[in-house]
Amino acid sequence: xxxxxxxxxxxxxxxxxxxxxxxxxxxxxxxxxxxxxxxxxxxxxxxxxxxxxxxxxxxxxxxxxxxxxxxxxxxxxxxxxxxxxxxxxxxxxxxxxxxxxxxxxxxxxxxxxxxxxxxxxxxxxxxxxxxxxxxxxxxxxxxxxxxxxxxxxxxxxxxxxxxxxxxxxxxxxxxxxxxxxxxxxxxxxxxxxxxxxxxxxxxxxxxxxxxxxxxxxxxxxxxxxxxxxxxxxxxxxxxxxxxxxxxxxxxxxxxxxxxxxxxxxxxxxxxxxxxxxxxxxxxxxxxxxxxxxxxxxxxxxxxxxxxxxxxxxxxxxxxxxxxxxxxxxxxxxxxxxxxxxxxxxxxxxxxxxxxxxxxxxxxxxxxxxxxxxxxxxxxxx
Amino acid sequence: xxxxxxxxxxxxxxxxxxxxxxxxxxxxxxxxxxxxxxxxxxxxxxxxxxxxxxxxxxxxxxxxxxxxxxxxxxxxxxxxxxxxxxxxxxxxxxxxxxxxxxxxxxxxxxxxxxxxxxxxxxxxxxxxxxxxxxxxxxxxxxxxxxxxxxxxxxxxxxxxxxxxxxxxxxxxxxxxxxxxxxxxxxxxxxxxxxxxxxxxxxxxxxxxxxxxxxxxxxxxxxxxxxxxxxxxxxxxxxxxxxxxxxxxxxxxxxxxx
Numbered sequence: 298x299x300x301x302x303x304x305x306x307x308x309x310x311x312x313x314x315x316x317x318x319x320x321x322x323x324x325x326x327x328x329x330x331x332x333x334x335x336x337x338x339x340x341x342x343x344x345x346x347x348x349x350x351x352x353x354x355x356x357x358x359x360x361x362x363x364x365x366x367x368x369x370x371x372x373x374x375x376x377x378x379x380x381x382x383x384x385x386x387x388x389x390x391x392x393x394x395x396x397x398x399x400x401x402x403x404x405x406x407x408x409x410x411x412x413x414x415x416x417x418x419x420x421x422x423x424x425x426x427x428x429x430x431x432x433x434x435x436x437x438x439x440x441x442x443x444x445x446x447x448x449x450x451x452x453x454x455x456x457x458x459x460x461x462x463x464x465x466x467x468x469x470x471x472x473x474x475x476x477x478x479x480x481x482x483x484x485x486x487x488x489x490x491x492x493x494x495x496x497x498x499x500x501x502x503x504x505x506x507x508x509x510x511x512x513x514x515x516x517x518x519x520x521x522x523x524x525x526x527x528x529x530x531x532x533x534x535x536x537x538x539x540x541x542x543x544x545x546x547x548x549x550x551x552x553x554x555x556x557x558x559x560x561x562x563x564x565x566x567x568x569x570x571x572x573x574x575x576x577x578x579x580x581x582x583x584x585x586x587x588x589x590x591x592x593x594x595x596x597x598x599x600x601x602x603x604x605x606x607x608x609x610x611x612x613x614x615x616x617x618x619x620x621x622x623x624x625x626x627x628x629x630x631x632x633x634x635x636x637x638x639x640x641x642x643x644x645x646x647x648x649x650x651x652x653x654x655x656x657x658x659x660x661x662x663x664x665x666x667x668x669x670x671x672x673x674x675x676x677x678x
Numbered sequence: 679x680x681x682x683x684x685x686x687x688x689x690x691x692x693x694x695x696x697x698x699x700x701x702x703x704x705x706x707x708x709x710x711x712x713x714x715x716x717x718x719x720x721x722x723x724x725x726x727x728x729x730x731x732x733x734x735x736x737x738x739x740x741x742x743x744x745x746x747x748x749x750x751x752x753x754x755x756x757x758x759x760x761x762x763x764x765x766x767x768x769x770x771x772x773x774x775x776x777x778x779x780x781x782x783x784x785x786x787x788x789x790x791x792x793x794x795x796x797x798x799x800x801x802x803x804x805x806x807x808x809x810x811x812x813x814x815x816x817x818x819x820x821x822x823x824x825x826x827x828x829x830x831x832x833x834x835x836x837x838x839x840x841x842x843x844x845x846x847x848x849x850x851x852x853x854x855x856x857x858x859x860x861x862x863x864x865x866x867x868x869x870x871x872x873x874x875x876x877x878x879x880x881x882x883x884x885x886x887x888x889x890x891x892x893x894x895x896x897x898x899x900x901x902x903x904x905x906x907x908x909x910x911x912x913x914x915x916x917x918x919x920x921x922x923x924x925x926x927x928x929x930x931x932x933x934x935x
Contacts, residue, residue: 570777570779572775572777572779573779573781575742575775575779576773576775576779576780576781577781578740578742578768579740579742579768579771579772579773579775579842580768580792580793580797580841580842580845581765581768581769581793581797581845582792582793582796582797583765583797586796586797590792590796591781594783595781595782595783598783672783
């Protein structure tokens with residue numbers, strides 16, 4: 298049988314599969330989709346073999362032969378000899394059980410680490426609350442403000458009997474979440490304004506400023522923007538004026554994300570039929586009411602997929618603050634690996650870090666799909 | 679300007695006055711010295727071949743398009759770049775579009791109450807009551823909780839009429855309201871417009887529906903190549919066209935229907 302006939306046979310198989318799923322369950326589905334012809338059977342078996350081999354080795358390495366704890370010497374130094382002997386045969390998760398607090402909370406004073414822990418919980422709570430559509434009211438802005446203040450009080454301390462902790466000791470997940478959350482929360486409204494400004498026909502100066510902002514920021518790598526914020530910016534400031542490093546990185550991040558998000562939002566604005574704005578005009582709605590009630594609600598829901606795409610990208614890009622000496626989650630992983638007994642166990646650390654990033658990013662993409670489905674329910678045609 | 683007033687003989691001050699209006703798109707001259715006066719409670723139908731400038735003219739009346747020369751006075755206020763004056767005028771002028779332009783993310787009821795609540799500052803309950811009364815008038819109160827996408831074209835256009843009426847406008851503009859509808863839906867929309875005409879609303883309507891023009895229009899205006907070629911009562915204009923251009927247009931329209 299030639300290649301061509303195999304492909305031809307394959308087309309009705311897929312169509313049949315649709316019906317089979319509904320009527321006959323997983324076995325029929327597998328028969329139709331995985332073993333429909335000799336060719337797809339061969340591919341199924343080959344891929345199945347590869348996947349099984351990988352999963353089995355992973356299981357043996359990660360679970361069966363894995364080491365979860367190591368003994369400590371009298372001076373408190375970890376004795377990683379067992380791990381060293383098992384290298385390549387079993388995972389040494391002991392580095393994570395030993396270092397997880399350093400990785401998650403950085404060099405924050407050990408006995409005060411409940412504070413960044415609460416900060417992380419607060420952030421996750423904020424995400425959950427902001428995600429629920431029934432909480433989409435004006436009060437939500439207040440919730441954000443209160444969270445921002447609470448995060449500040451918990452991290453800095455110095456009041457309410459909390460010992461003061463300098464920013465130099467912050468690190469790990471709180472840094473990543475602070476940069477990503479407030480970065481995107483401020484970048485998004487900025488992006489909407491810039492996108493609107495760039496489409497303005499009545500204010501040419503504003504339009505030009507918006508175009509300049511977007512094009513300049515987009516033409517420069519994020520690393521360069523961060524460098525400018527951390528190294529060059531202080532040079533231009535008068536002596537004695539010192540804007541702190543985290544805030545500078547945060548602002549650089551907002552400006553950078555704002556430019557990218559602005560283009561995404563502009564795409565949504567352009568996709569909207571002209572008649573929508575005209576109908577709003579004809580009803581006598583002012584520019585801001587037209588924009589707020591008619592244009593943005595429709596434009597933004599059109600661009601949920603690219604918006605979330607950008608959000609996820611920037612969540613991960615927070616790890617670039619490493620180069621200006623801020624200790625985010627990824628950087629703390631590297632710091633943990635610099636401890637001599639643990640130096641050779643980077644695989645385990647990076648897998649652990651990857652799981653944290655995946656958890657946040659997967660939650661974002663999962664949520665965006667449900668949001669898209671809910672919001673576009675009215676667009677049935 | 680005064681010629682229009684003499685033509686139809688309705689008393690009252692003019693609701694809309696266009697005086698020597700000119701408009702260009704680049705080098706294309708789309709409105710040429712258009713002068714037209716519409717009295718209060720007068721119903722004017724504008725017809726003409728496509729590209730004749732009739733839609734552009736009607737869209738100039740609520741400044742969806744800007745004119746470059748001449749004067750447009752609506753309800754006693756001249757249309758200029760003054761935004762506040764423009765807001766006042768748009769509040770008093772309702773518009774119905776060819777492609778309905780309902781807001782797809784809002785329910786039918788929300789489509790109708792949005793402007794009364796946010797422009798007229800009407801309390802929500804009152805606005806909803808008003809909207810329901812107009813939806814009843816266009817005979818679709820049972821669709822109030824649905825979204826525009828769930829309605830037929832004819833129903834959507836009737837909602838669009840109700841939405842415009844909820845602002846209690848003094849003048850209604852119709853820009854080819856039936857031209858994208860299926861034949862069986864045209865009638866329901868025209869019936870709605872006829873019953874609106876019976877209430878004494880000032881109406882300017884761009885349409886090719888000659889039956890409708892005969893039935894409700896005080897005056898028909900024929901436009902071609904950006905200028906008003908002829909105008910007069912529908913019977914007179916249709917029976918005794920004076921210009922070749924109108925004769926040609928009428929013969930084409932009659933062949934179509």
